[in-house]
Amino acid sequence: MDMIFCPLYSGSSGNALFVQAGQTRVLIDAGKPGKTVDEALRLIGVEPQSLDAILITHEHSDHISGAGVLCRKYRIPVYATPDTWLAMDKKVGAIPDGLRRTFDKKQDFYLGQLGVVPFAIPHDAADPVGYRLWCGSVSIATATDLGHFSKGVKEAVSGASLVLLESNHDPDMLMANPHYSSHLKQRILSNRGHLSNDACANALVQLVESGVHHVILGHLSGENNLPELALQTSEDRAEEAGIRLGHDLSLDLAWRDRVGGVYTLKEGA
Template sequence: MEMYFCPLFSGSSGNALFCQCGSTRLLIDAGKTGKCIGDALAGIGVDPASLDGILITHEHSDHILGAGVLARRYHLPLYATQETWRAMTGKIGKISGELIRTVQAGKDFFLGDLGVQPFSIPHDAADPVGYRLWGGNISISTATDLGCFPENVYAAIRGSTLVLLESNHDPDLLRANPTYSAALKSRILGDHGHLSNEACASALLRLIAGGTAHVILGHLSGENNTPTLARRVSETALLREGIRPGNDVQLRVALRDETGDVYTLRRDGGTI
Protein backbone atom coordinates (compact mmCIF):
# COMPACT_ATOMS: atom_id res chain seq x y z
CA MET A 1 0.00 0.00 0.00
CA GLU A 2 1.13 3.53 -0.69
CA MET A 3 0.36 6.76 1.07
CA TYR A 4 0.38 10.13 -0.63
CA PHE A 5 0.75 13.39 1.21
CA CYS A 6 0.81 16.98 0.00
CA PRO A 7 0.86 20.20 2.01
CA LEU A 8 -1.45 22.33 -0.18
CA PHE A 9 -1.00 25.32 2.12
CA SER A 10 0.68 25.68 5.47
CA GLY A 11 1.10 28.86 7.47
CA SER A 12 -0.66 31.41 9.58
CA SER A 13 -2.52 32.59 6.46
CA GLY A 14 -4.19 29.24 5.86
CA ASN A 15 -3.71 25.50 6.17
CA ALA A 16 -4.87 22.52 4.12
CA LEU A 17 -3.04 19.19 3.90
CA PHE A 18 -3.98 16.39 1.51
CA CYS A 19 -3.52 12.70 2.30
CA GLN A 20 -4.46 9.55 0.40
CA CYS A 21 -4.19 5.87 1.20
CA GLY A 22 -5.70 3.24 -1.11
CA SER A 23 -8.87 4.82 -2.42
CA THR A 24 -9.39 7.03 0.65
CA ARG A 25 -8.66 10.72 0.28
CA LEU A 26 -8.96 13.41 2.90
CA LEU A 27 -7.90 16.85 3.94
CA ILE A 28 -6.55 17.92 7.28
CA ASP A 29 -7.98 21.43 7.74
CA ALA A 30 -9.46 23.73 5.13
CA GLY A 31 -8.19 27.17 6.09
CA LYS A 32 -8.25 28.90 2.71
CA THR A 33 -11.33 29.68 0.64
CA GLY A 34 -13.15 26.73 -0.90
CA LYS A 35 -12.13 27.94 -4.36
CA CYS A 36 -8.49 28.27 -3.41
CA ILE A 37 -8.37 24.74 -1.97
CA GLY A 38 -10.34 23.32 -4.92
CA ASP A 39 -7.85 24.89 -7.33
CA ALA A 40 -4.88 23.54 -5.37
CA LEU A 41 -6.38 20.03 -5.36
CA ALA A 42 -7.01 20.25 -9.10
CA GLY A 43 -3.36 21.26 -9.47
CA ILE A 44 -2.29 17.86 -8.08
CA GLY A 45 -4.94 16.01 -10.08
CA VAL A 46 -7.47 15.52 -7.28
CA ASP A 47 -11.17 16.21 -7.77
CA PRO A 48 -12.50 17.74 -4.52
CA ALA A 49 -15.66 15.66 -4.99
CA SER A 50 -13.53 12.52 -4.58
CA LEU A 51 -12.54 13.43 -1.01
CA ASP A 52 -13.92 11.28 1.79
CA GLY A 53 -13.85 13.95 4.48
CA ILE A 54 -12.05 16.81 6.20
CA LEU A 55 -10.32 16.43 9.57
CA ILE A 56 -10.34 19.70 11.50
CA THR A 57 -7.62 20.42 14.06
CA HIS A 58 -9.18 23.48 15.75
CA GLU A 59 -11.50 26.40 15.16
CA HIS A 60 -9.03 29.19 14.26
CA SER A 61 -9.93 30.68 10.90
CA ASP A 62 -6.63 29.72 9.25
CA HIS A 63 -7.85 26.11 9.66
CA ILE A 64 -11.58 26.32 8.88
CA LEU A 65 -12.15 29.20 6.44
CA GLY A 66 -13.26 26.98 3.53
CA ALA A 67 -14.49 23.98 5.55
CA GLY A 68 -18.19 24.82 5.42
CA VAL A 69 -18.18 25.68 1.72
CA LEU A 70 -16.32 22.49 0.75
CA ALA A 71 -18.50 20.30 3.00
CA ARG A 72 -21.72 21.68 1.49
CA ARG A 73 -20.54 21.80 -2.12
CA TYR A 74 -19.08 18.29 -2.21
CA HIS A 75 -21.09 16.66 0.57
CA LEU A 76 -17.98 15.99 2.68
CA PRO A 77 -18.17 14.87 6.32
CA LEU A 78 -16.32 17.17 8.75
CA TYR A 79 -14.47 15.60 11.67
CA ALA A 80 -13.72 17.65 14.80
CA THR A 81 -13.76 17.32 18.56
CA GLN A 82 -16.99 18.19 20.35
CA GLU A 83 -15.55 21.40 21.79
CA THR A 84 -14.17 22.40 18.37
CA TRP A 85 -17.62 21.83 16.86
CA ARG A 86 -19.10 24.08 19.55
CA ALA A 87 -16.50 26.78 18.88
CA MET A 88 -16.69 26.71 15.08
CA THR A 89 -20.46 26.52 14.74
CA GLY A 90 -21.50 29.94 13.51
CA LYS A 91 -18.18 30.45 11.73
CA ILE A 92 -18.57 27.89 8.94
CA GLY A 93 -22.26 28.23 8.06
CA LYS A 94 -24.90 25.56 8.39
CA ILE A 95 -23.71 21.97 8.22
CA SER A 96 -26.32 19.26 7.87
CA GLY A 97 -26.35 16.69 10.66
CA GLU A 98 -25.33 13.83 8.38
CA LEU A 99 -21.96 15.54 7.70
CA ILE A 100 -21.11 16.08 11.37
CA ARG A 101 -18.59 13.64 12.82
CA THR A 102 -17.12 13.92 16.30
CA VAL A 103 -13.61 12.80 17.18
CA GLN A 104 -11.84 12.58 20.51
CA ALA A 105 -8.15 12.79 21.36
CA GLY A 106 -6.83 9.31 22.09
CA LYS A 107 -9.71 7.55 20.30
CA ASP A 108 -8.53 5.99 17.04
CA PHE A 109 -10.90 5.23 14.18
CA PHE A 110 -10.88 4.18 10.55
CA LEU A 111 -11.85 6.47 7.73
CA GLY A 112 -11.92 4.12 4.75
CA ASP A 113 -8.40 2.75 4.28
CA LEU A 114 -6.83 5.23 6.69
CA GLY A 115 -6.38 4.75 10.40
CA VAL A 116 -6.85 8.08 12.17
CA GLN A 117 -5.35 8.85 15.56
CA PRO A 118 -6.24 12.29 17.01
CA PHE A 119 -4.03 13.58 19.86
CA SER A 120 -4.24 16.69 22.06
CA ILE A 121 -1.96 19.63 21.36
CA PRO A 122 -1.22 22.62 23.65
CA HIS A 123 -2.81 25.61 21.87
CA ASP A 124 -5.19 28.40 22.80
CA ALA A 125 -8.27 26.86 21.20
CA ALA A 126 -11.28 24.96 22.62
CA ASP A 127 -9.96 21.40 22.23
CA PRO A 128 -7.24 21.34 19.55
CA VAL A 129 -5.79 18.12 18.14
CA GLY A 130 -3.10 16.94 15.77
CA TYR A 131 -3.55 13.80 13.67
CA ARG A 132 -1.51 10.70 12.97
CA LEU A 133 -2.71 8.85 9.86
CA TRP A 134 -1.90 5.19 9.31
CA GLY A 135 -1.77 3.23 6.06
CA GLY A 136 -0.58 -0.26 6.95
CA ASN A 137 2.69 0.21 8.81
CA ILE A 138 3.36 3.65 7.31
CA SER A 139 2.22 6.73 9.19
CA ILE A 140 2.10 10.47 8.68
CA SER A 141 1.72 12.92 11.56
CA THR A 142 0.90 16.59 11.54
CA ALA A 143 1.46 18.80 14.55
CA THR A 144 1.15 22.55 14.09
CA ASP A 145 -0.30 25.23 16.35
CA LEU A 146 1.36 24.06 19.53
CA GLY A 147 3.11 26.32 22.00
CA CYS A 148 5.48 23.61 23.18
CA PHE A 149 6.28 19.97 22.46
CA PRO A 150 5.03 17.97 25.46
CA GLU A 151 5.55 14.27 26.09
CA ASN A 152 2.01 13.33 25.03
CA VAL A 153 2.63 14.78 21.56
CA TYR A 154 5.99 13.04 21.31
CA ALA A 155 4.43 9.74 22.36
CA ALA A 156 1.60 10.16 19.84
CA ILE A 157 3.82 10.80 16.81
CA ARG A 158 7.05 8.96 17.66
CA GLY A 159 8.07 6.57 14.88
CA SER A 160 6.01 8.28 12.17
CA THR A 161 7.43 7.84 8.68
CA LEU A 162 6.77 11.49 7.87
CA VAL A 163 6.13 14.38 10.26
CA LEU A 164 4.93 17.86 9.40
CA LEU A 165 5.95 19.91 12.43
CA GLU A 166 5.39 23.58 13.15
CA SER A 167 8.41 25.88 12.79
CA ASN A 168 6.49 29.09 13.31
CA HIS A 169 8.81 31.90 14.25
CA ASP A 170 12.17 33.22 15.22
CA PRO A 171 11.68 34.56 18.78
CA ASP A 172 14.02 37.54 18.20
CA LEU A 173 12.20 38.59 15.02
CA LEU A 174 8.90 38.24 16.83
CA ARG A 175 9.99 40.28 19.86
CA ALA A 176 11.34 43.03 17.59
CA ASN A 177 8.23 43.13 15.37
CA PRO A 178 6.76 46.64 15.78
CA THR A 179 3.36 45.70 14.35
CA TYR A 180 2.57 43.03 16.98
CA SER A 181 1.10 44.06 20.34
CA ALA A 182 2.76 42.89 23.56
CA ALA A 183 -0.29 40.70 24.22
CA LEU A 184 -0.05 39.00 20.83
CA LYS A 185 3.67 38.42 21.27
CA SER A 186 3.21 36.78 24.63
CA ARG A 187 0.35 34.67 23.25
CA ILE A 188 2.53 33.36 20.41
CA LEU A 189 5.56 32.81 22.68
CA GLY A 190 3.48 31.10 25.39
CA ASP A 191 3.09 27.37 25.98
CA HIS A 192 -0.27 27.45 24.19
CA GLY A 193 0.90 29.57 21.26
CA HIS A 194 3.16 28.52 18.41
CA LEU A 195 6.37 26.50 18.18
CA SER A 196 9.58 28.45 17.53
CA ASN A 197 12.24 27.35 15.05
CA GLU A 198 14.51 26.29 17.93
CA ALA A 199 11.81 24.29 19.72
CA CYS A 200 10.94 22.63 16.43
CA ALA A 201 14.56 21.69 15.82
CA SER A 202 14.99 20.05 19.21
CA ALA A 203 11.73 18.12 18.78
CA LEU A 204 12.94 16.93 15.37
CA LEU A 205 16.11 15.51 16.89
CA ARG A 206 13.99 13.27 19.11
CA LEU A 207 11.68 12.26 16.26
CA ILE A 208 14.52 11.41 13.91
CA ALA A 209 16.19 9.35 16.65
CA GLY A 210 12.85 7.50 16.82
CA GLY A 211 12.95 6.60 13.12
CA THR A 212 11.25 9.47 11.29
CA ALA A 213 12.80 9.74 7.82
CA HIS A 214 10.86 12.66 6.31
CA VAL A 215 10.34 16.01 7.91
CA ILE A 216 8.37 19.00 6.67
CA LEU A 217 8.62 22.31 8.50
CA GLY A 218 5.21 23.97 8.47
CA HIS A 219 2.94 26.77 9.70
CA LEU A 220 5.66 29.41 9.19
CA SER A 221 4.83 32.96 10.20
CA GLY A 222 4.84 35.40 7.31
CA GLU A 223 6.37 38.21 9.35
CA ASN A 224 8.50 36.55 11.99
CA ASN A 225 10.23 33.86 9.96
CA THR A 226 11.46 32.93 6.50
CA PRO A 227 11.72 29.49 4.88
CA THR A 228 15.51 29.93 4.72
CA LEU A 229 15.80 30.77 8.39
CA ALA A 230 13.51 27.94 9.53
CA ARG A 231 15.47 25.45 7.45
CA ARG A 232 18.83 26.76 8.68
CA VAL A 233 17.90 26.44 12.36
CA SER A 234 16.77 22.83 11.94
CA GLU A 235 19.65 21.84 9.67
CA THR A 236 22.19 23.35 12.05
CA ALA A 237 20.72 21.40 14.98
CA LEU A 238 20.77 18.16 12.98
CA LEU A 239 24.34 18.62 11.74
CA ARG A 240 25.48 19.30 15.28
CA GLU A 241 24.24 15.81 16.17
CA GLY A 242 25.88 14.24 13.11
CA ILE A 243 22.58 13.85 11.21
CA ARG A 244 22.99 14.81 7.55
CA PRO A 245 19.94 16.43 5.97
CA GLY A 246 19.41 14.96 2.50
CA ASN A 247 21.13 11.70 3.50
CA ASP A 248 19.98 10.58 6.92
CA VAL A 249 16.72 12.51 6.78
CA GLN A 250 14.78 14.40 4.12
CA LEU A 251 13.90 17.89 5.26
CA ARG A 252 11.65 20.30 3.38
CA VAL A 253 9.76 23.47 4.14
CA ALA A 254 6.05 23.82 3.37
CA LEU A 255 5.40 27.21 1.86
CA ARG A 256 2.54 29.45 2.88
CA ASP A 257 0.98 30.09 -0.50
CA GLU A 258 2.49 27.50 -2.76
CA THR A 259 1.41 23.88 -3.04
CA GLY A 260 4.23 21.60 -1.95
CA ASP A 261 5.50 18.36 -3.46
CA VAL A 262 3.36 15.24 -3.43
CA TYR A 263 5.10 12.65 -1.25
CA THR A 264 4.69 8.97 -2.03
CA LEU A 265 5.47 6.72 0.91
CA ARG A 266 5.76 3.00 0.34
CA ARG A 267 5.60 0.15 2.77
CA ASP A 268 8.94 -1.25 1.59
CA GLY A 269 10.61 1.94 2.77
CA GLY A 270 11.01 3.48 -0.70
CA THR A 271 9.83 7.03 -0.94
CA ILE A 272 9.10 10.05 -3.08
Protein backbone atom coordinates in the same frame (compact mmCIF):
# COMPACT_ATOMS: atom_id res chain seq x y z
CA MET B 1 -0.24 0.24 0.52
CA ASP B 2 1.40 3.52 -0.41
CA MET B 3 0.30 6.80 1.12
CA ILE B 4 0.32 10.15 -0.65
CA PHE B 5 0.78 13.45 1.15
CA CYS B 6 0.66 17.02 -0.11
CA PRO B 7 0.75 20.15 2.04
CA LEU B 8 -1.52 22.27 -0.19
CA TYR B 9 -0.92 25.19 2.10
CA SER B 10 0.80 25.46 5.47
CA GLY B 11 1.33 28.61 7.48
CA SER B 12 -0.22 31.21 9.73
CA SER B 13 -2.34 32.41 6.80
CA GLY B 14 -3.98 29.07 6.09
CA ASN B 15 -3.55 25.32 6.32
CA ALA B 16 -4.85 22.44 4.21
CA LEU B 17 -3.10 19.07 3.96
CA PHE B 18 -4.05 16.34 1.51
CA VAL B 19 -3.63 12.67 2.43
CA GLN B 20 -4.51 9.60 0.36
CA ALA B 21 -4.31 5.85 1.02
CA GLY B 22 -5.75 3.59 -1.67
CA GLN B 23 -9.14 5.01 -2.62
CA THR B 24 -9.48 7.03 0.58
CA ARG B 25 -8.80 10.75 0.33
CA VAL B 26 -8.97 13.29 3.14
CA LEU B 27 -7.99 16.83 3.97
CA ILE B 28 -6.57 17.73 7.34
CA ASP B 29 -8.00 21.26 7.80
CA ALA B 30 -9.32 23.60 5.12
CA GLY B 31 -8.04 26.97 6.29
CA LYS B 32 -7.98 28.87 3.00
CA PRO B 33 -11.06 30.10 1.12
CA GLY B 34 -13.01 27.16 -0.36
CA LYS B 35 -12.19 28.26 -3.91
CA THR B 36 -8.45 28.35 -3.15
CA VAL B 37 -8.45 24.83 -1.66
CA ASP B 38 -10.61 23.65 -4.57
CA GLU B 39 -8.06 24.95 -7.10
CA ALA B 40 -5.10 23.54 -5.16
CA LEU B 41 -6.68 20.08 -5.16
CA ARG B 42 -7.33 20.22 -8.92
CA LEU B 43 -3.72 21.32 -9.44
CA ILE B 44 -2.52 17.98 -8.00
CA GLY B 45 -5.16 16.06 -9.96
CA VAL B 46 -7.72 15.54 -7.19
CA GLU B 47 -11.41 16.25 -7.78
CA PRO B 48 -12.71 17.88 -4.58
CA GLN B 49 -15.90 15.79 -4.70
CA SER B 50 -13.75 12.66 -4.36
CA LEU B 51 -12.74 13.61 -0.80
CA ASP B 52 -14.07 11.34 1.94
CA ALA B 53 -13.57 13.73 4.85
CA ILE B 54 -12.20 16.97 6.18
CA LEU B 55 -10.52 16.40 9.55
CA ILE B 56 -10.34 19.57 11.65
CA THR B 57 -7.49 20.13 14.12
CA HIS B 58 -8.97 23.22 15.87
CA GLU B 59 -11.25 26.18 15.29
CA HIS B 60 -8.74 28.95 14.47
CA SER B 61 -9.62 30.50 11.13
CA ASP B 62 -6.33 29.49 9.49
CA HIS B 63 -7.61 25.90 9.82
CA ILE B 64 -11.32 26.15 9.03
CA SER B 65 -12.08 29.12 6.79
CA GLY B 66 -12.92 26.98 3.71
CA ALA B 67 -14.36 23.95 5.51
CA GLY B 68 -18.03 24.99 5.46
CA VAL B 69 -18.00 25.98 1.78
CA LEU B 70 -16.30 22.75 0.65
CA CYS B 71 -18.59 20.64 2.83
CA ARG B 72 -21.76 22.22 1.41
CA LYS B 73 -20.60 22.39 -2.20
CA TYR B 74 -19.25 18.83 -2.49
CA ARG B 75 -21.08 17.13 0.41
CA ILE B 76 -17.85 16.24 2.21
CA PRO B 77 -18.24 15.11 5.85
CA VAL B 78 -16.41 17.29 8.40
CA TYR B 79 -14.90 15.67 11.50
CA ALA B 80 -14.10 17.52 14.73
CA THR B 81 -14.30 16.90 18.47
CA PRO B 82 -17.55 18.03 20.19
CA ASP B 83 -15.81 20.99 21.86
CA THR B 84 -14.21 22.09 18.59
CA TRP B 85 -17.66 21.97 16.94
CA LEU B 86 -19.04 24.21 19.68
CA ALA B 87 -16.21 26.67 19.13
CA MET B 88 -16.43 26.71 15.33
CA ASP B 89 -20.16 26.31 14.66
CA LYS B 90 -20.79 29.98 13.99
CA LYS B 91 -17.68 30.38 11.86
CA VAL B 92 -18.28 27.51 9.42
CA GLY B 93 -21.97 28.23 8.80
CA ALA B 94 -24.74 25.65 8.53
CA ILE B 95 -23.46 22.09 8.15
CA PRO B 96 -26.01 19.54 6.88
CA ASP B 97 -26.81 17.05 9.66
CA GLY B 98 -25.38 13.97 7.99
CA LEU B 99 -22.09 15.71 7.25
CA ARG B 100 -21.42 16.88 10.77
CA ARG B 101 -19.30 14.16 12.36
CA THR B 102 -17.79 14.02 15.83
CA PHE B 103 -15.18 11.77 17.38
CA ASP B 104 -13.65 11.13 20.77
CA LYS B 105 -10.03 12.28 20.66
CA LYS B 106 -9.01 9.41 22.95
CA GLN B 107 -10.19 6.83 20.42
CA ASP B 108 -8.78 5.81 17.08
CA PHE B 109 -11.15 5.32 14.17
CA TYR B 110 -11.17 4.31 10.53
CA LEU B 111 -12.02 6.33 7.46
CA GLY B 112 -12.04 3.89 4.57
CA GLN B 113 -8.48 2.59 4.26
CA LEU B 114 -7.04 5.18 6.65
CA GLY B 115 -6.56 4.60 10.36
CA VAL B 116 -7.01 7.91 12.21
CA VAL B 117 -5.25 8.47 15.53
CA PRO B 118 -6.05 11.89 17.03
CA PHE B 119 -3.99 13.27 19.91
CA ALA B 120 -4.16 16.35 22.14
CA ILE B 121 -1.81 19.27 21.39
CA PRO B 122 -0.79 22.19 23.64
CA HIS B 123 -2.43 25.15 21.86
CA ASP B 124 -4.78 27.98 22.86
CA ALA B 125 -7.96 26.57 21.29
CA ALA B 126 -11.04 24.79 22.69
CA ASP B 127 -9.93 21.19 22.16
CA PRO B 128 -7.05 21.14 19.67
CA VAL B 129 -5.75 17.89 18.21
CA GLY B 130 -3.07 16.64 15.88
CA TYR B 131 -3.52 13.58 13.68
CA ARG B 132 -1.49 10.56 12.81
CA LEU B 133 -2.96 8.78 9.79
CA TRP B 134 -2.04 5.17 9.16
CA CYS B 135 -2.20 2.73 6.29
CA GLY B 136 -0.49 -0.58 7.00
CA SER B 137 2.95 0.24 8.40
CA VAL B 138 3.06 3.72 6.84
CA SER B 139 1.96 6.79 8.77
CA ILE B 140 1.84 10.56 8.37
CA ALA B 141 1.62 12.87 11.39
CA THR B 142 0.97 16.55 11.99
CA ALA B 143 2.84 18.43 14.70
CA THR B 144 1.87 22.07 14.24
CA ASP B 145 0.17 24.70 16.41
CA LEU B 146 2.25 23.62 19.40
CA GLY B 147 3.18 25.92 22.26
CA HIS B 148 5.82 23.36 23.11
CA PHE B 149 6.88 19.93 21.92
CA SER B 150 5.14 18.05 24.73
CA LYS B 151 5.76 14.47 25.81
CA GLY B 152 2.30 13.53 24.54
CA VAL B 153 2.95 14.95 21.08
CA LYS B 154 6.38 13.33 20.94
CA GLU B 155 4.91 9.93 21.77
CA ALA B 156 2.06 10.40 19.29
CA VAL B 157 4.29 11.16 16.29
CA SER B 158 7.44 9.21 17.09
CA GLY B 159 8.56 6.81 14.37
CA ALA B 160 6.10 8.16 11.78
CA SER B 161 7.06 7.82 8.10
CA LEU B 162 6.61 11.56 7.63
CA VAL B 163 6.00 14.41 10.08
CA LEU B 164 4.86 17.94 9.30
CA LEU B 165 6.60 19.88 12.08
CA GLU B 166 5.91 23.48 13.02
CA SER B 167 8.71 26.03 12.61
CA ASN B 168 6.56 29.09 13.23
CA HIS B 169 8.70 32.05 14.12
CA ASP B 170 12.02 33.57 14.96
CA PRO B 171 11.54 35.07 18.45
CA ASP B 172 13.67 38.15 17.63
CA MET B 173 11.67 38.90 14.49
CA LEU B 174 8.46 38.41 16.45
CA MET B 175 9.52 40.75 19.28
CA ALA B 176 10.64 43.43 16.79
CA ASN B 177 7.39 43.25 14.76
CA PRO B 178 5.60 46.62 15.14
CA HIS B 179 2.30 45.22 13.80
CA TYR B 180 1.80 42.75 16.66
CA SER B 181 0.49 43.82 20.08
CA SER B 182 2.44 42.69 23.12
CA HIS B 183 -0.57 40.56 24.05
CA LEU B 184 -0.42 38.72 20.72
CA LYS B 185 3.36 38.29 21.04
CA GLN B 186 2.93 36.75 24.47
CA ARG B 187 0.23 34.42 23.14
CA ILE B 188 2.48 33.17 20.34
CA LEU B 189 5.45 32.70 22.69
CA SER B 190 3.43 30.97 25.44
CA ASN B 191 3.51 27.23 25.98
CA ARG B 192 0.10 27.02 24.27
CA GLY B 193 1.13 29.21 21.33
CA HIS B 194 3.44 28.27 18.47
CA LEU B 195 6.78 26.48 18.10
CA SER B 196 9.78 28.73 17.37
CA ASN B 197 12.52 27.78 14.91
CA ASP B 198 14.78 26.84 17.83
CA ALA B 199 12.16 24.72 19.58
CA CYS B 200 11.41 23.09 16.22
CA ALA B 201 15.09 22.25 15.71
CA ASN B 202 15.24 20.60 19.15
CA ALA B 203 12.06 18.64 18.42
CA LEU B 204 13.50 17.59 15.07
CA VAL B 205 16.50 15.92 16.73
CA GLN B 206 14.16 14.04 19.07
CA LEU B 207 12.04 12.92 16.13
CA VAL B 208 15.04 11.54 14.25
CA GLU B 209 16.12 9.70 17.41
CA SER B 210 12.62 8.14 17.51
CA GLY B 211 13.03 6.77 13.98
CA VAL B 212 11.53 9.57 11.86
CA HIS B 213 13.47 10.05 8.61
CA HIS B 214 11.29 12.48 6.73
CA VAL B 215 10.27 15.87 8.15
CA ILE B 216 8.59 18.80 6.44
CA LEU B 217 8.80 22.12 8.23
CA GLY B 218 5.49 23.97 8.17
CA HIS B 219 3.11 26.51 9.68
CA LEU B 220 5.65 29.31 9.14
CA SER B 221 4.61 32.82 10.09
CA GLY B 222 4.49 35.23 7.18
CA GLU B 223 5.75 38.19 9.19
CA ASN B 224 7.96 36.65 11.84
CA ASN B 225 9.97 34.10 9.92
CA LEU B 226 11.78 33.40 6.66
CA PRO B 227 11.84 30.00 4.96
CA GLU B 228 15.68 30.08 4.71
CA LEU B 229 15.99 30.91 8.40
CA ALA B 230 13.65 28.10 9.46
CA LEU B 231 15.50 25.56 7.32
CA GLN B 232 18.95 26.78 8.35
CA THR B 233 18.13 26.60 12.07
CA SER B 234 16.93 23.00 11.78
CA GLU B 235 19.75 21.94 9.46
CA ASP B 236 22.41 23.40 11.76
CA ARG B 237 20.93 21.71 14.83
CA ALA B 238 20.61 18.38 13.03
CA GLU B 239 24.25 18.52 11.91
CA GLU B 240 25.40 19.41 15.43
CA ALA B 241 23.58 16.29 16.63
CA GLY B 242 25.44 14.15 14.07
CA ILE B 243 22.39 13.66 11.84
CA ARG B 244 23.42 13.33 8.18
CA LEU B 245 21.04 15.29 5.99
CA GLY B 246 19.96 13.30 2.98
CA HIS B 247 20.93 10.04 4.72
CA ASP B 248 19.38 9.92 8.18
CA LEU B 249 16.92 12.68 7.45
CA SER B 250 15.22 14.20 4.47
CA LEU B 251 14.16 17.73 5.39
CA ASP B 252 11.77 19.86 3.34
CA LEU B 253 9.60 22.91 3.73
CA ALA B 254 5.89 23.44 3.12
CA TRP B 255 4.90 26.76 1.60
CA ARG B 256 2.52 29.34 2.95
CA ASP B 257 1.32 30.61 -0.37
CA ARG B 258 1.79 27.90 -2.97
CA VAL B 259 1.04 24.23 -3.28
CA GLY B 260 3.76 22.06 -1.79
CA GLY B 261 5.35 18.86 -3.08
CA VAL B 262 3.45 15.60 -3.52
CA TYR B 263 5.13 12.87 -1.44
CA THR B 264 4.59 9.15 -1.97
CA LEU B 265 5.41 6.99 1.04
CA LYS B 266 6.00 3.36 0.22
CA GLU B 267 5.11 0.45 2.42
CA GLY B 268 8.26 -1.27 3.64
CA ALA B 269 10.54 1.53 2.40
